[in-house]
Amino acid sequence: xxxxxxxxxxxxxxxxxxxxxxxxxxxxxxxxxxxxxxxxxxxxxxxxxxxxxxxxxxxxxxxxxxxxxxxxxxxxxxxxxxxxxxxxxxxxxxxxxxxxxxxxxxxxxxxxxxxxxxxxxxxxxxxxxxxxxxxxxxxxxxxxxxxxxxxxxxxxxxxxxxxxxxxxxxxxxxxxxxxxxxxxxxxxxxxxxxxxxxxxxxxxxxxxxxxxxxxxxxxxxxxxxxxxxxxxxxxxxxxxxxxxxxxxxxxxxxxxxxxxxxxxxxxxxxxxxxxxxxxxxxxxxxxxxxxxxxxxxxxxxxxxxxxxxxxxxxxxxxxxxxxxxxxxxxxxxxxxxxxxxxxxxxxxxxxxxxxxxxxxxxxxxxxxxxxxxxxxxxxxxxxxxxxxxxxxxxxxxxxxx
Ligand code: NIG
Ligand code: FE
Numbered sequence: 001x002x003x004x005x006x007x008x009x010x011x012x013x014x015x016x017x018x019x020x021x022x023x024x025x026x027x028x029x030x031x032x033x034x035x036x037x038x039x040x041x042x043x044x045x046x047x048x049x050x051x052x053x054x055x056x057x058x059x060x061x062x063x064x065x066x067x068x069x070x071x072x073x074x075x076x077x078x079x080x081x082x083x084x085x086x087x088x089x090x091x092x093x094x095x096x097x098x099x100x101x102x103x104x105x106x107x108x109x110x111x112x113x114x115x116x117x118x119x120x121x122x123x124x125x126x127x128x129x130x131x132x133x134x135x136x137x138x139x140x141x142x143x144x145x146x147x148x149x150x151x152x153x154x155x156x157x158x159x160x161x162x163x164x165x166x167x168x169x170x171x172x173x174x175x176x177x178x179x180x181x182x183x184x185x186x187x188x189x190x191x192x193x194x195x196x197x198x199x200x201x202x203x204x205x206x207x208x209x210x211x212x213x214x215x216x217x218x219x220x221x222x223x224x225x226x227x228x229x230x231x232x233x234x235x236x237x238x239x240x241x242x243x244x245x246x247x248x249x250x251x252x253x254x255x256x257x258x259x260x261x262x263x264x265x266x267x268x269x270x271x272x273x274x275x276x277x278x279x280x281x282x283x284x285x286x287x288x289x290x291x292x293x294x295x296x297x298x299x300x301x302x303x304x305x306x307x308x309x310x311x312x313x314x315x316x317x318x319x320x321x322x323x324x325x326x327x328x329x330x331x332x333x334x335x336x337x338x339x340x341x342x343x344x345x346x347x348x349x350x351x352x353x354x355x356x357x358x359x360x361x362x363x364x365x366x367x368x369x370x371x372x373x374x375x376x377x378x379x380x381x382x383x384x385x386x387x388x389x390x391x392x393x394x395x396x397x398x399x400x401x
Contacts, residue, residue, distance in 0.1 A: 001059060001343045001356035007270075007302040010335040017373070023057070025363040028391040033357055054371035058338065059357050060129025060364030060390060062345035063319045065233075065256050065277055067134045067167070067310035068119040069112055069147050069154075072103025074311045078285070087286055087313065088211055088239065097137070098174050100311050104137035109150050116154035116162070119309065119317065124160045125396055126320055127366035127385040131160050132306070132349055134205055136167025139176075141190045144168045148200040159395035163349050165233065166195055169206035169213060169221060180213060184221040192228055203253075203349075207235040208243035215246045222250045231350055237261040238282070248272035254304065254348040258291040259283060266292065270301040275348040278340070280326035281307045281314035293330040293340075304348045305340035321381025334377050363392040 002016050022036030024043055032039060040048060077095045081087065090096050104112070116133065123131055133151045138144035148164055155162040168187045172180045195201045204225040206218050212235075222232055231253045236243025238257040244265040247255035255269055256277040269276055278291040296303050305326060309317030316322070319341055327337040343355030354362045366385035368376055376383055388396035 001339060002358045004335070004339060004343070006344060006347055008300045009297045010333060010339055012333050012335045015335045015338075015373075021057070023357065023363065023365065025389075025392040028362055030357065030359055030361050030363045032359055051367065053369070055367050055386075056370050056373040056376065057357070057365050057367045058127075058373060058376065059342040059355055060362075060366060060388070061127045061319055061341045062130040062349065062351075062355055063123060063128050063307050063309070063341070064132050064254070064304050064345040064348040065134075065279060065306035065308050066132055066317070067136060067308070068131070068317070069116050069133055069135065069151050070100050070104050070137050070311050071107030071112065071115070072100060072311065074099060074315070077312060078315065081286065091211055097171050097312060100137045101139050101173065104147070105143050109146055109153075112147065112150035113154045113157070116151060117157050120154065120158045120160045120162060123309075123317070123319070124158070124388055124390075125384065125398075126318060126381070127388055128319055129160055129364040129366075129388065129390045130163065130346070130349070130351065130354060132163040132165055132203075134165045134167040135201075136170035136205070139168065139170060139173035141168075141187060141194075144187070144191055145194065145200070148195070152200060159390045159393075161390075163203070163351075164201040165203040165205050166191070166201045167205040167207075169204070169218065171207060171212045180217045181220070184213075184217065188221050188224040192225060192230070195230075196228065202230055203233060204230040205233045205235065206246075207238075208246050209235070209238060210240055215242050215249075218246060219249075222246070226250060233348075237265055241265055244268050244274075247274045253350060256306070256308075257282065258296075259289055261292060263295070266296055266299050266301065270296070270299045273302075275302040275304055275344065277304045277306050277345075277348055278326060278330075279306055279308035279314065280322040281309065281316055281318075284316060284322065284325070285312075285314040290326055290329055293326060293332055297332070297336060302344055302347065303336070303340050304345040305337065306345065306348075318381050320376070324377040324380040327377060328380075334374060337377055363389060365389050
């Protein structure tokens with residue numbers, strides 16, 4: 001990924017490939033990268049590992065949008081949707097996000113931690129080394145804190161880096177005795193300072209939708225969060241437009257979903273340097289169209305791709321499969337797909353230390369047993385990494401499992 005741009009189209013022949021390559025790791029980082037023989041001759045290395053046979057190595061994948069901290073299941077919603085009910089109808093009749101809130105509140109903190117650890121380890125085996133995780137199924141100061149502490153604890157128990165995001169502004173909780181403005185004021189005054197004090201998260205997310213918050217309702221909350229120094233991201237234009245405007249107005253780092261975005265919204269995002277995050281797992285889970293990824297790139301935008309792994313709209317949680325499928329439907333080059341799940345996803349998380357195999361970057365990478373990197377996306381997620389390295393250490397070896 002060395003030298004590739006943050007924005008716009010990338011052709012496959014722009015990818016800098018190293019054949020007969022090697023990576024010299026020092027501590028957590030990449031010290032040098034180049035031909036294996038040249039590296040071995042030049043550096044007095046210890047612990048040389050030579051992989052017999054054909055292998056392809058790519059940067060550790062970065063999943064910049066998930067909701068893997070939750071209790072219960074929404075298999076019932078999935079069945080109802082496939083019987084003809086819409087996501088919003090189901091939400092109005094007792095299913096949807098509120099159902100997961102109810103089930104998550106009933107789940108003990110240790111059980112929540114266990115769930116996050118289990119799901120994060122599954123992502124790791126699929127080559128993901130950095131995973132964003134949102135709260136948003138607690139929806140009270142106390143229950144959101146329970147989730148964020150659980151994510152913090154899980155982060156200490158897994159090799160993957162978990163990047164926590166506070167999504168207390170997911171929907172107005174059904175049991176809240178007051179207006180949206182009052183709820184948002186309460187979390188901005190009682191929860192946000194606590195996130196700073198306890199190092200729980202420096203990212204704030206929200207859901208702008210007819211069934212969630214309107215641009216007008218959310219403005220004072222995002223203003224406050226910005227003043228406090230939080231990075232902002234937005235669930236935008238999933239079913240109806242409006243969220244991308246909010247993302248642009250508040251200089252959000254990313255606008256995620258965008259299935260309903262038209263040329264106008266794309267223009268807004270591109271002009272304001274907001275990174276677009278396509279969530280093909282939500283399109284597959286809901287059976288709807290994909291975000292206009294090709295148009296976003298052609299308009300000069302930055303496009304990341306994430307799994308949105310959550311119990312409602314995106315239960316599959318397989319980033320590589322979903323990114324490959326998005327590539328096939330939206331006509332993205334392999335280079336654009338790989339960029340979307342590596343350094344462009346790192347930028348969406350404001351992480352400048354990962355996502356490329358380059359000197360000085362974190363030594364996060366995965367190795368696939370194949371002669372050509374094109375085979376990875378071609379297999380649409382069915383070719384799994386045989387090894388995953390995180391911070392310079394081999395943390396998953398398929399042959400040992
Ligand atoms: O990204 N759109 C809103 N939030 C999640 C879905 C959460 C849920 O249905 O539980 C999403 O799709
Ligand atoms: Fe989401």
